[in-house]
Amino acid sequence: NFPNVSNRYGLLSSFNVEIEPIQNLKIASRAGLDGYISMGISKRVPSFLGTEGDGTKSRSTGFEYTATITNTIEYAFNIGHEHSFTVLAGQEGVNNYYDSYSAYSEGITDDRLTNLQDGNQETFDVSEGMSQSKFLSFFGRVDYSLMDKYYFDASIRNDECSRFGPNNRHATFWAAGAMWKMKREAFFQNAYWLTDLNMKVSYGTQGNASIGDYQHLALIGEMTDYATGSSLVLGQPSNADLTWEKQSLLTVGFNGRVLNLIDFNIEYYHRKTSSMLMDVTYNYTTGFSSLYANVGGLVNQGLDITLGVDILRGRDHFLRFNTTFNWN
Secondary structure, eight states: OOOEEEEEEEEEEEEEEEEEEETTEEEEEEEEEEEEEEEEEEEEOTTOGGGTTOEEEEEEEEEEEEEEEEEEEEEEEEETTTEEEEEEEEEEEEEEEEEEEEEEEEEEOBTTBOSGGGSOGGGOEEEEEEEEEEEEEEEEEEEEEETTTEEEEEEEEEEEETTSOTTSOEEEEEEEEEEEEGGGSGGGTTOTTEEEEEEEEEEEEEEEOOSOTTTTSOEEOOOEEETTEEEOOEEEOOOTTOOOEEEEEEEEEEEEEETTTEEEEEEEEEEEEESOEEEEEOOGGGTOSEEEEEOOEEEEEEEEEEEEEEEEEOSSOEEEEEEEEEEO
16 A cells, blocks of 8 residues: 655775886775666555545755875885885865755555546645755875884874855864884783784874855745745855864873783774764744854763783684773
8 A cells, every 4th residue: 555666776996006117116996886776666555544635755865976186196215225105196076966856646546547647736846956066175195114123103184165165165183103012022022911002193183074054055945835925045155264173182192012912902082073073953032943063062071992912822713712801
């Protein structure tokens, strides 16, 4: 009595090419597409005893895809036997697109005639929607190792997103980190019970753009009945200063292995979020209930401890126990 059919046809594809014009210089381009077309049909047959002679029919179609392209150039080189460098620069573009429509009718009287136009014309209803957003990024990274014992890395990127206002679509983020392989130091060579020991520290910033499209624009809503006529409704005020939510993260930790049996990882983190993207409540006398804006901040910090024990280890079998403790 309520047949419902939904079909989805998807495509997940990728393409990449890499050339090495000279040794250790790599130029790469990667493109990907993740998209689908969906079609849905649902009905209530007219012969259904609960609403005999009043069948309904609806149809919907959706088309969505995300297209990504990334281009990088990377060069790795050594200075002597102790200094190793890797330098990378790149660009990335992302295009998100969604398009849909749906149609509905009721008043269908015959199980054999259940097309949309077979319903009561006064009940016909159609709707459509479209949304699109784009990202454009440029980034660079440098990795350096000294004597295969000390490691440093730094990165920087500039991101632009169409979801934000024209005054603040760009934002620059960066990160830096270091790791020290302490076990390789001479003063630990006689500590046979200590299989591995590393110290790491990092600090970085990143952005969040997880909001709906067109949140910064003034939008006109649907026509509504007003008195004896119709009118357009201003559904959303503009916010040309809407911009990225920003986050910074400091991490300090130790990890290692004892007696070639027990693994441990101890990590302290301090995360600060600012310019948070929030739906801010408006006074109803303005004519609007809310508006997305950058307001507020949040700080959380904590200590993560992870322990792992090899219960059984052999060439052909492995049994392990892990547990994690968190205080924040």
